Amino acid sequence: MTLVLDQHDPIQLGERLRTARSDAGMTQEEAAAALNLARTTLLAIEKGQRRVRNDELESFVRVYGVSVNALFRRSVVHVDLVPRFRAMPGTASDGSLAAAKLLNDLAAAEVELEKLTGRRLRKDYPAERPLSSGDLRDQAEDMAGEMRHRLGLGLAPIVDIVSLLEMELGVRVFIRPLAGKISGLFVFDEQIGACMLLNQLHPRERRAITAGHEFGHLLTARHEPDVVELGQRGRSRLEKFATLFALAFMMPAVVVRARFREYKQETGRFSARHLILMAHALHVSHEAMCRRLEDLKLLPEGTWEKLRSEGFSGKLRDEVLGDRRRDDELAVPSRLWMLASEAHRQDLMTEGQLAELLRMERTEIRRLLDTLESGDDHDLEAITLE
DSSP states (O other): HHHHHHHHHSSHHHHHHHHHHHHTTTTTHHHHHHOOOOHHHHHHHHTTTTTHHHHHHHHHHHHHHOOOOHHHSSSSOOOOOOHHHTTTTSSOOOHHHHHHHHHHHHHHHHHHHHHHHHHOOOOOOOOOOOOOOSSHHHHHHHHHHHHHTTTTOTTOOSSSSSHHHHIIOOOOEEEEEOOOTTTEEEEEEEETEEEEEETTSSSSHHHHHHHHHHHEEEHTTSSSSSEETTTTOOOEEEEEEHHHHHHHSSOOOHHHHHHHHHHHHEEEHHHHHHHHHHHHHTTTHHHHHHHHHHTTTTTTHHHHHHHHTTTOOOOHHHHHHSOOOOOOOOOOOOHHHHHHHHHHHHHHHHHOOOOOOOHOOOHHHHHHHHHHGGGOOOGGOOOOOO
């Protein structure tokens, strides 16, 4: 340890210790007291004017909750998104702040991997367009149509909105288990761009609507952070718009009306079975599909609540579709997969370092790397087709 400390730039280490203290939410006074150091000593260490001793480094690691490995990585990126969530109107819950910290760490991890591998994110965000005083539904329908046209989607179902946002717009999207009723978070930073965190515990179809909701925030009020909770119907004008936009973007009105008419013509009525089939075809949840039909006045308002009270459940879905949801999804979207694999292939990071950076178990990292690297044995460009 002494050799490592002697060889490490004290200014760089001091800055990383200052960042770790900030991430831990501690003032210099609080940290100095917890470390049993004079505040002037801590200040000198953070400025690189005084080297850290072995026993002091152990205390820093314990008090700040950071690993030695993180402090001595070649490239460490500091991202400070959490204060924006703390500043949101109302009192942020512990679960929201924990999710904000996770989003902060994952965004920093992705930026760090980009710097290591030299693969910069290409951002192509639409211009921000604040809401007007007009009807929210009309604005949501119009903007959803414009975005579908911009992205070349036409009226086709959106199978994977996460990859769409990542690859076409350059939004940083992360998927991890979140506590409580949190469905997702959104925050925009001038330096690192738009970031989303979706709840892995929610079905893929529900996450799609959450992603669409946060997409609405990016379009209309990107500088305001957002937390979406399960069952939350828009309270503010902005939240109501984001919900309407998500429904319109994932389920174009012309497609929904046409399918609704087709199903009704089959039997003369629109049943729960038809709702399941339509939701499956458009890759959205049953609730989202039902609420879209309500918004378009094709079903009576309150239909979803009535369905739930009568025992509508996933069991009926399985009976109608004859399949079950996958529960073995990896928690890392495609772009982050590739960055992590590239860093590992170039020996820039070990499995253990990636596990710590991405807040994952080493077994998950191993599975991720095996999945990606298994295809490297086949050089497709070398294959001659006759």
